[in-house]
Amino acid sequence: MVQIYSDRVLQADSSFIKDILSLTEVEDIISFAGGLPNPISFPMKEFQESINRVLQNSGDKVFQYSGTQGYLPLRQWVADRYKKRFGMDVTADDILITTGSQQGLDLMGKALVNKGDKVAVESPCYLAAIQTFALFEPEFLPISLEDDGLNLEELEATLKNNDVKLLYTVPNFQNPTGLTYSKEKREAIFEIIKKTNTVLIEDDPYGELRFEGESLPYIAGGKSENSVLFGSFSKTLSPGMRIGYLCTKSKELMGHLIGAKQSSDLHTNVLAQYAIYDYLTNNDYEAHISKITALYKQQCDAMIAAMEKYLPAHVTFTKPEGGMFLWADLGEGISSVEVFKRATEKKVAFVPGDPFYTNIKGAGTLRLNYTNSDPETIVEGIKRLASVL
Amino acid sequence: MVQIYSDRVLQADSSFIKDILSLTEVEDIISFAGGLPNPISFPMKEFQESINRVLQNSGDKVFQYSGTQGYLPLRQWVADRYKKRFGMDVTADDILITTGSQQGLDLMGKALVNKGDKVAVESPCYLAAIQTFALFEPEFLPISLEDDGLNLEELEATLKNNDVKLLYTVPNFQNPTGLTYSKEKREAIFEIIKKTNTVLIEDDPYGELRFEGESLPYIAGGKSENSVLFGSFSKTLSPGMRIGYLCTKSKELMGHLIGAKQSSDLHTNVLAQYAIYDYLTNNDYEAHISKITALYKQQCDAMIAAMEKYLPAHVTFTKPEGGMFLWADLGEGISSVEVFKRATEKKVAFVPGDPFYTNIKGAGTLRLNYTNSDPETIVEGIKRLASVL
Structure with missing residues (x-):
């Protein structure tokens, strides 16, 4: 058969990531896999006011x-x-x-x-x-x-x-x-x-x-x-x-x-x-950002506290000063892809380390997102994760 | 010097087009060069209503x-x-x-x-x-x-x-x-x-x-x-x-x-x-489209009538059944790039044919847009074009 596709898309095998992401979308799963900002960061009312002001004042410019x-x-x-x-x-x-x-x-x-x-x-x-x-x-x-x-x-x-x-x-x-x-x-x-x-x-x-x-x-x-x-x-x-x-x-x-x-x-x-x-x-952008960072600090703290309390001592992890993610290392000889399979059965998800490397397969690392779950859910999710380690 | 840019952008010499487009933005020029829809096609009031309805009903979905x-x-x-x-x-x-x-x-x-x-x-x-x-x-x-x-x-x-x-x-x-x-x-x-x-x-x-x-x-x-x-x-x-x-x-x-x-x-x-x-x-999309096409027909007709009246007989051109452009051929041995230079001096602009070909330079063809000028302006612009042919 004649190959019509470009080399660049044929060598880009993203099926692993797609499979993982589809598993994280199962209902009632606690997902630390995504990278979604918390909806608190959407200034919906103020933004609607801005849009209406723009449509009122800038006429056809925004349409052209x-x-x-x-x-x-x-x-x-x-x-x-x-x-x-x-x-x-x-x-x-x-x-x-x-x-x-x-x-x-x-x-x-x-x-x-x-x-x-x-x-x-x-x-x-x-x-x-x-x-x-x-x-x-x-x-x-x-x-x-x-x-x-x-x-x-x-x-x-x-x-x-x-x-x-x-x-x-x-x-x-x-x-x-x-x-x-x-x-x-x-x-x-x-x-x-x-x-x-x-x-x-x-x-x-x-x-x-x-x-x-x-x-x-x-x-x-x-x-x-x-x-x-x-x-x-x-x-x-x-x-x-x-x-x-x-x-x-x-x-x-x-x-x-x-x-x-x-x-x-x-x-x-x-x-x-x-x-x-x-x-x-x-609007006061700084005040808006402070509201987001205050929430994310609380969520990050909750995740770190739960990880310290529930995960085995051989698991190490980063302690971020900001942002949306932390990174755990399950230790020598443990594949986070294998852990991922068990974790999704227990209804908790994360992203295994492999797709973040250009040259490593079977990594023991994994990424956890804390911005889109409340502290209570975070604790429950980490407990579930602990149960499969 | 080391070349840091990719071959693909280095071989893409778009300076000719940029130069042309910058000339067409001179103030008080009659421009048939662009490809802008007429603002009549922007349903601004109805669209503002739609946006507000969406922001009201779809909550944070549109922000995420x-x-x-x-x-x-x-x-x-x-x-x-x-x-x-x-x-x-x-x-x-x-x-x-x-x-x-x-x-x-x-x-x-x-x-x-x-x-x-x-x-x-x-x-x-x-x-x-x-x-x-x-x-x-x-x-x-x-x-x-x-x-x-x-x-x-x-x-x-x-x-x-x-x-x-x-x-x-x-x-x-x-x-x-x-x-x-x-x-x-x-x-x-x-x-x-x-x-x-x-x-x-x-x-x-x-x-x-x-x-x-x-x-x-x-x-x-x-x-x-x-x-x-x-x-x-x-x-x-x-x-x-x-x-x-x-x-x-x-x-x-x-x-x-x-x-x-x-x-x-x-x-x-x-x-x-x-x-x-x-x-x-x-909204009634068909009615909206009919409003646009009625206007464009009128503008296209005005351009064709003016071209028949004012341009020399050796200039031939297409008669579109829709859309936004027509295409003229100035005839053997005439470069539309040369005509373009004289035309912009007379404050009328179009796009010369050359950039529309992958293998022709010095073409006698040119593109005219009729959707963004009223019939009176179209007639005046064609008269100016005629004066430099």
């Missing part, structure tokens, strides 16, 4: 075709916030509005990655980043993620011995681990990459969701030309609106990314861009 | 993450409409909601086209399709578009002598020419392609905008597995919402397209999907 780079006032707001939070020297021209920050991954692949190019990733790595980059048929180079960030020796050797196009990181409350890079490691990584041509992605969908400790400056964002930041309103306002953004000071890269976006979807939904901008300028 | 394939009732509506208009045997499972039908081009490239694969296109062809497919580095095979559709001898020889992955067509009111495939040619093309493994795209953003003659069945849409239809609400409700769709009866292809979409943007804006569905079920 619009510019590919995105709504200028929203881009200006994003640039101003980078300036305010981190003192970064960026302008609205350095910002591209994306259809969710997921689209940023696709655009970066399009703009940079030829078949066979080398893409360095954290190990473990956000699984949708692996899937998206995989469509550009690169060679993945995994670099171990430690408690305070990438292993520096591995990073240095990898960048020295290879022509690495892209280094993908999630420096704050990483997906899947919940880990955050230390200030020292950020500085050390900057020193290592600035001697190379490798483009660094700092994907930061969770950065606003810090419930402990202090915000840290980006590794290279706003400083280096070979640097791209991703951000999102999905975790603080609404994922359904699909409004993310990326930031780079490289004019040339921005030009290619805008071209790639034009081919991908012309531009992002206009009403959502206007409405989010209206919301941000007419 | 959602399924990649799209909102089921909207997919069902699209399938039902195909059934009603063309008797097609399709279900909601055969429909994928896309972020504008532009995204369909990207997803089809992702799912099918390896570097060097052969992609057959109409000559002339919708320029954004050329640009989008070009990012997958195919070999383009242009097939002449005649008044009643593709040249059958060229099509047959092209498909016979080459392993063609994809054949891209716009059978109704084609962009850029405004031409519509005859019933006979549709049937003949179906007979030719059904013997091959070539996947046929029928891109149909304008199909609802018929102001003369009768709707014709698709070439292969709803009949063949190796067939994909694209549709859109951009030309009948709002391009700013970015809601398009595609339809294929191939389960395997649909699986790959959903996977590709998940990597591209996870899913399309949820509020827009719900609101469009609510609009469609609570």
Whole structure:
């Protein structure tokens, strides 16, 4: 039979992940598998007011075709916030509005990655980043993620011995681990990459969701030309609106990314861009974020307390300072895929570690989400998990 | 210097088109260059009602993450409409909601086209399709578009002598020419392609905008597995919402397209999907479309009358039965790019033919849009165009 499909989709076997996700959707299961924000983060009433204001005031503009780079006032707001939070020297021209920050991954692949190019990733790595980059048929180079960030020796050797196009990181409350890079490691990584041509992605969908400790400056964002930041309103306002953004000071890269976006979807939904901008300028965004982080801290604390109380001592896990996930290690010789099967029978679900690695099968690690269950449910779910270990 | 960008973006030189489009944005120019629907097609009041109803009734669903394939009732509506208009045997499972039908081009490239694969296109062809497919580095095979559709001898020889992955067509009111495939040619093309493994795209953003003659069945849409239809609400409700769709009866292809979409943007804006569905079920869509087509007929008639009256006899042009564009040929030895420069000095703009071809430079053809200017402005613009010929 003639093969009509492209190599890129044929080698992307996502059936394992689909099977897992379908199991987590069984009724009355306690699911720590998803990555859904708690509905508390949706400012529904205020957003409805913003939408009506926009429809009233902006007339046919939100219905018509619009510019590919995105709504200028929203881009200006994003640039101003980078300036305010981190003192970064960026302008609205350095910002591209994306259809969710997921689209940023696709655009970066399009703009940079030829078949066979080398893409360095954290190990473990956000699984949708692996899937998206995989469509550009690169060679993945995994670099171990430690408690305070990438292993520096591995990073240095990898960048020295290879022509690495892209280094993908999630420096704050990483997906899947919940880990955050230390200030020292950020500085050390900057020193290592600035001697190379490798483009660094700092994907930061969770950065606003810090419930402990202090915000840290980006590794290279706003400083280096070979640097791209991703951000999102999905975790603080609404994922359904699909409004993310990326930031780079490289004019040339921005030009290619805008071209790639034009081919991908012309531009992002206009009403959502206007409405989010209206919301941000007419409401107390900081207070809204504080409400979310207070809840997530409580949920995270509940999960950690339950894990300490109910799980066997050989199980270790991360203690996030923010974000939505924590990461457990069941210990030597235990496959979390096997545990997953028993767990779903007991009506509790998580994501086994395997799909977060580019080169490991049968891992003993697993990802737990705490943002979408109340503390009581979290305790019950951890008890169920304990019962199958 | 080390080249960090991908081959695909480096070979995509869109500066010519950017330069042209920037010239058409000069103030007080009469622009026939764009492809904007007339604001009359935006049901702003009714849409605002739909949005408020959705926000009231669907609570947090429209704010949360959602399924990649799209909102089921909207997919069902699209399938039902195909059934009603063309008797097609399709279900909601055969429909994928896309972020504008532009995204369909990207997803089809992702799912099918390896570097060097052969992609057959109409000559002339919708320029954004050329640009989008070009990012997958195919070999383009242009097939002449005649008044009643593709040249059958060229099509047959092209498909016979080459392993063609994809054949891209716009059978109704084609962009850029405004031409519509005859019933006979549709049937003949179906007979030719059904013997091959070539996947046929029928891109149909304008199909609802018929102001003369009768709707014709698709070439292969709803009949063949190796067939994909694209549709859109951009030309009948709002391009700013970015809601398009595609339809294929191939389960395997649909699986790959959903996977590709998940990597591209996870899913399309949820509020827009719900609101469009609510609009469609609570308003008279046919009456709304009739209002648009009545206006476009009047504008098209005005342009044709002015062209007959003011342009020299050696200029020939198409007479569309619907859609948004017509196509003029200035005659042997005249470059429309040269005419374009003189035209913009006289404050009238169009798109020269060159970017619509994969293999022709210095063409004498040009595209004129009539949907976004009133008849008086159209007459004045054609007079200005006549003055530089």
